[in-house]
Amino acid sequence: SQQGEEDPQALSIQEGENATMNCSYKTSINNLQWYRQNSGRGLVHLILIRSNEREKHSGRLRVTLDTSKKSSSLLITASRAADTASYFCATDLSGYSTLTFGKGTMLLVSP
Amino acid sequence: DTAVSQTPKYLVTQMGNDKSIKCEQNLGHDTMYWYKQDSKKFLKIMFSYNNKELIINETVPNRFSPKSPDKAHLNLHINSLELGDSAVYFCASSRPGVTDTQYFGPGTRLTVL
Numbered sequence: 001s002q003q004g005e006e007d008p009q010a011l012s013i014q015e016g017e018n019a020t021m022n023c024s025y026k027t028s029i030n031n032l033q034w035y036r037q038n039s040g041r042g043l044v045h046l047i048l049i050r051s052n053e054r055e056k057h058s059g060r061l062r063v064t065l066d067t068s069k070k071s072s073s074l075l076i077t078a079s080r081a082a083d084t085a086s087y088f089c090a091t092d093l094s095g096y097s098t099l100t101f102g103k104g105t106m107l108l109v110s111p
Numbered sequence: 112d113t114a115v116s117q118t119p120k121y122l123v124t125q126m127g128n129d130k131s132i133k134c135e136q137n138l139g140h141d142t143m144y145w146y147k148q149d150s151k152k153f154l155k156i157m158f159s160y161n162n163k164e165l166i167i168n169e170t171v172p173n174r175f176s177p178k179s180p181d182k183a184h185l186n187l188h189i190n191s192l193e194l195g196d197s198a199v200y201f202c203a204s205s206r207p208g209v210t211d212t213q214y215f216g217p218g219t220r221l222t223v224l
Contacts, residue, residue, distance in 0.1 A: 033212065042115070042201055042215035043154075086152060098144070098166065099213060101154040 006089055006105040014110055019076040021105040023089030024069075030092045032065055032072050033099065037086045046074075046087075079109045114138050115216040117202050123222045124192060132187045132219045134202030143185035144203040144213065145177060154201070160185055161207060189221075197223045 007022045023032070031050045035043040049056045049065045049072065056063045062075040076083055086106045090099040115136045124130055136143065142161040148154045158177045159166045165177065174190045189196060202216040 035215075037152075040218075042217045043203075043213075044215070045212040048212060088154065098156045098159050100156070101146075104152050104154075106152075 006087070006102045008105060009103070010106045010108070012108045012110065013079060015079060015081055017079055017109075019079050019083070019107055019109070021074045021087050021107070023072045023074070023102055025072075025089075025091045026070065029067075032063075033090045033092070034061075034063060034072075034074050035088045035090060035101075037088065037104070039085070043088065076107075079107075081109050081111050083107060084109045115202055115204055115214050117200075117216040117219050119219060120217065121220050121222075123224065125224055126192055126194060128192050129188070129190045130192060130221070131189070132200055132202075132221070134185050134187070134216055135183055136202075136204040136214070136216075137183065138204055138214060140204035140214070141182065141207045142205050143179070144205075145185065145187050146201040146203065146215075148199045148201060148218070150198070157187075157200075158185075192221075192223045194223050197221055 005024050013019055029051055031048055033048045034046040036046055037043045047058045047061055047063050049063050051067055060077045065072045086104040088101050088104045090101045092099055118133045144159045145157040146154050147157055156168055157171045160177055176188045177185055179185045199218045199220050201218045203213040205211045205213045
C-alpha cells in the first residue's frame with residue numbers, strides 16, 4: 001500500500017487566500033518532500049524537511065512535520081492563479097533508497 | 112538547458128508491440144529512476160538504478176526492462192505492450208543518497224490501442 005496520503009484530494013480557492021494540504025504516512029521516514037506537478041508536466045521539487053525538523057519555510061511555502069502523528073502539512077500563503085497544480089508529498093522511508101509518493105492534492109486557484 | 116529530458120513525449124502503439132522510451136540527464140547524477148503515473152495520478156516507482164545497483168519494484172512485470180548505456184542515460188524498454196500499460200512514464204535523477212531531491216523529466220504519455 002502507498003505510504004503517503006494527501007488530504008484533501010482537491011481544493012478550490014480564490015487568489016490571495018491561503019491553501020493548506022496535509023499528508024499522512026505510515027512508517028518511519030528519513031525525510032519528507034513536497035513536489036508540484038503542473039498539468040501535463042513533470043514533477044518539480046518544492047521543499048524537503050528532515051525527520052529531525054519541525055518546520056521549514058521557502059518563499060510563500062511553509063511545511064510542518066509532526067513525526068509523532070506521522071503527518072506533514074504544506075501551506076501556500078497568498079495564493080496565485082499560477083499555483084494551480086497538483087501537489088504531492090513523498091517520503092523517503094528509513095532503509096530504502098526510493099521515494100514513495102502519495103496520490104496528490106489538486107489545487108485550483110481562481111483569479 | 113533541459114536537466115532531464117525524455118523522448119518521445121507521446122507514444123501511441125498497438126497491443127503486442129515492443130517500444131522504448133529514452134531518458135537523458137545532464138546533471139551529473141549517479142542515480143536515475145523510472146516512474147509510472149496512472150490515470151488517477153498515482154505515481155509509482157518502477158526502477159531505481161545507479162552504476163552499482165538496479166532496484167526493481169517487484170510489482171513491475173518483467174516485460175519492462177531498464178537499460179543504461181552510460182551514467183547519463185536510462186532507457187525503458189517495454190515488450191509485448193498491453194492495454195494496461197497506458198500511462199505517463201516519468202524519468203528522474205538524483206545525486207547518490209537516499210535523502211536527496213529528485214529531478215523529473217517532462218514525461219512520456221504512452222497509449223496502447
